[in-house]
Amino acid sequence: MTSPSSNPSSSSNPPAQVHELPSRLPAATGNPVIxxxxxxxxxxxxxxxxxxxxxxxxxxxxxxxxxxxxxxPMVAGNWAVGTFALISLGSWHICQAQMAQERKKVEQIIESMPRRKASSSSSTSPESS
Structure with a gap:
């Protein structure tokens, strides 16, 4: 007998890994300038x-x-450009890290879905909020 939590199809097919989102950017040509x-x-x-x-x-x-x-003005311009670069790079890095964490959470939720679905189907009475 198999338990409701063990699904033979889920053990043969590994869960889909969501690492990269599809890009809408043009494909690389190999020429760095282009x-x-x-x-x-x-x-x-x-x-x-x-x-x-x-x-x-x-x-x-x-x-x-x-x-x-x-x-x-030259010194002020140098400070402005330096500040622009530091803030832009720092905030881009933070945003990318947050997106990666969000992808991991979504991946964990997707992986846990079959288990949660199987455990909720085995209960006899539906829970109401």
Whole structure:
């Protein structure tokens, strides 16, 4: 006899791994210049890019203006560009890490679905909220 939690079809088929989302970016051609230009044209389709760039622009502008009050424009510009780069890269990295954690949680939920479904079907009375 087999128990309700053991499903022969689930043991033969490993659960689908969701590591990468399908990309809407153009396929790579192998030429770094063309690939970079194509990626720049489709920057809005890169996950987290829009928010990261907006945070970087706002931070760079703010620091540039504040630094411009006490230093010459070249120094203020350097601070603004540096701040833009640091904030953009930092917020993009944080967003990507959050997306990876979310993918792992979704994967764990998907893996646990058959077990939860089997255990709920074995109960005799449905639970009401």
């Amino acid at each position: 690939d970079s230009l194509n990626s720049a044209r489709h920057i809005t389709e890169v996950p987290c890019a829009r928010n990261s760039l907006l945070y970087g622009i706002a931070g760079g502008l703010g620091i540039g203006v504040i630094r411009g009050l006490s230093a010459n």
